[in-house]
Amino acid sequence: MKLTIYYDGQFYVGLVETVSNHHLKAYRYIFGNDPKDHEVLDFIYQDLPRLIANQQQKGIPVEKKSLKKINPKRLQRMVSKELKQLGTSTKAQDAIKEEYTHRKKEKIIRNKQFKEEQKELKRKLKIQKKKNKHKGR
Structure with a gap:
């Protein structure tokens, strides 16, 4: 039995999947x-x-898998791979993540522009000092 809770755009929905008598029921x-x-x-x-x-539905037939013993290391890799996979995230989480990346990019651009402006200002001051020295001030 597997329970997955996801956001369908309006409400949170729970999807229950069960396998009994070689039939998948949802x-x-x-x-x-x-x-x-x-x-x-x-x-x-x-x-x-x-x-x-209460719900007596036939379900979809499922092939019977052989009960072959799985190497523990392989099983551990399979479990970690499944845990790393992104589940059905909410739209709110996606929007927050998108906004965060957008703000991060903007901040990088602002910092770059600020550094360039500071360099330009220092360069102009240096040029002005040279001109003043040349004029004898």
């Missing part, structure tokens, strides 16, 4: 706005069993 549950941890746990312990018991 259930959708709408949490609403920003579910808290206790709401998710209440769903798992109270609503989920009722949801699965």
Whole structure:
């Protein structure tokens, strides 16, 4: 059984995937706005069993995988790879990340321009000093 919670643009939705009798069954549950941890746990312990018991659907047939023993190191690599994969992030998180990168680029550009202006100002002062010395001031 696998529970994935994602933001569909309006509400947070829980997608439950179960495999029983070589058939994949999927259930959708709408949490609403920003579910808290206790709401998710209440769903798992109270609503989920009722949801699965009430809906009697056939599901999609799934091929039976051989129960071949997996090397522990390979299993560890597979788990770390799956954890590194980005899950379904919210649009708000994407927007915040985009804004952060945009501000970072702007800051770099501003710093570059400021350094160039300072160099130009120093150069003009140096030239002015040379002119004043040449004139005898």
